[in-house]
């Protein structure tokens with residue numbers, strides 16, 4: 001603040017020096033005075049430049065600091081979102097908000113620090129100094145400021161609505177790029193590069209068009225402003241020279257007046273720039289605030305239940321129904337079952353029958369619409385999210401790995417896990433063989449998204465990652481689908497041995513994967529169509545029999 005005052009005071013004093021040099025030095029031929037005042041002027045100009053640089057530095061640091069914290073807050077908030085909020089905003093929009101929108105805010109802060117105080121001080125100071133020199137020419141300044149204001153306000157009215165549109169288009173552009181990059185293989189296989197290019201071109205062209213429109217108007221503003229400034233100078237010289245010739249004004253004062261007029265106009269220009277940036281940044285601020293104020297639909301309990309030190313993990317679904325947010329119909333209806341420790345509870349059913357939805361309710365990716373889910377007799381909504389999720393070793397349907405080494409991926413759920421635990425989990429998940437075959441073993445680098453491992457290897461690493469957690473409840477959502485029958489069988493045998501005391505919930509499409517489960521639940525259109533052991537279901541459940549016979553012969557099923 002002090003520096004800003006210093007900068008403005010220096011800038012405002014320069015025209016006075018110039019006026020004195022002309023009036024006292026040049027007209028009377030006093031060279032010493034000219035040199036002395038000239039040196040002082042240079043000193044002040046350097047001081048002003050120094051203040052400007054320091055203010056710029058402080059502004060940049062402040063903006064970078066504020067926006068680093070803001071980005072962190074937005075990221076943390078997004079991490080707390082449930083799947084419902086993730087779907088509401090879309091991944092691409094969340095990326096734009098965390099990056100581009102915050103950059104807009106950062107630019108505004110830099111600008112604000114430089115201008116918000118400096119411009120008014122310069123403007124007001126300029127007016128006071130100009131009036132001190134001469135009052136008769138005030139109308140010239142008033143006229144040019146009025147013209148500038150009309151121009152700026154009309155321009156803002158035209159470009160404002162476009163700013164919102166630009167941010168939306170950036171969201172859209174991100175979405176198209178993301179989809180194209182994620183789907184490269186499909187695009188190549190279907191030869192749809194041209195189609196994707198067109199899709200990209202369309203959004204890109206619209207974004208360019210809108211940006212060009214905004215830029216054309218804002219860049220047209222500069223020459224118009226220069227014109228107003230030059231006309232103002234011309235008017236001052238014209239009116240001023242008449243005053244000089246009639247000895248009402250000195251030449252130096254007229255020159256100083258011209259400089260004050262320029263400073264006043266510059267102050268307005270700076271404020272105009274600020275007013276151009278503010279609406280744009282407001283759009284971004286609103287989008288960021290929207291994220292920061294969105295509460296996750298999955299809430300922590302107001303009063304968490306007291307959980308035993310070593311929970312057993314018995315999972316119980318009681319009359320659970322579920323409807324996706326914004327969907328018309330429920331996808332799960334009145335599901336009731338209990339999964340006991342030491343037992344495997346398996347789910348089978350046609351695609352879309354609700355198996356993944358059912359297991360996704362357990363770690364509270366979504367909350368049930370009706371009924372309740374209990375672990376060890378306590379409603380999961382009464383558990384803290386951390387405790388609840390620590391209880392569950394979850395293997396999602398889509399094997400997702402992170403960039404890093406195999407080891408860092410396996411230790412994802414427990415950073416402190418020892419070497420033996422990691423190796424044992426890899427062995428149980430039948431991943432040890434292929435890890436050992438790599439020259440760097442557990443330290444082999446995994447590419448982004450696990451692109452350098454096969455589907456089956458990715459599944460095995462995902463399983464091992466869950467096992468490292470040694471959680472009382474393990475959920476495998478169709479996690480054996482990419483494994484060959486032999487590996488599938490070996491894995492289940494090893495799993496049975498290693499997870500003797502835990503609850504195993506298994507979703508599968510293959511009968512052979514679930515045949516030996518202690519309890520099999522058949523899902524049909526979100527309802528339980530049968531439950532029991534394989535033998536019991538073969539006798540009593542028509543849907544199960546159909547699925548089983550479509551995959552294996554009567555002989556194999558016995």
Ligand SMILES: Nc1ncnc2c1ncn2[C@@H]1O[C@H](COP(=O)(O)OP(=O)(O)OP(=O)(O)O)[C@@H](O)[C@H]1O
Pocket residue numbers: 087324327331349350351352353354355356357358397
């Ligand atoms: N995020 C979502 N929003 C709205 N509806 C969804 C969502 N995810 C799934 N559904 C719908 O819920 C139903 C059940 O889907 P779910 O993925 O649970 O089936 P599934 O039995 O696991 O199928 P699959 O064996 O193919 O994985 C489907 O009709 C699906 O269209």
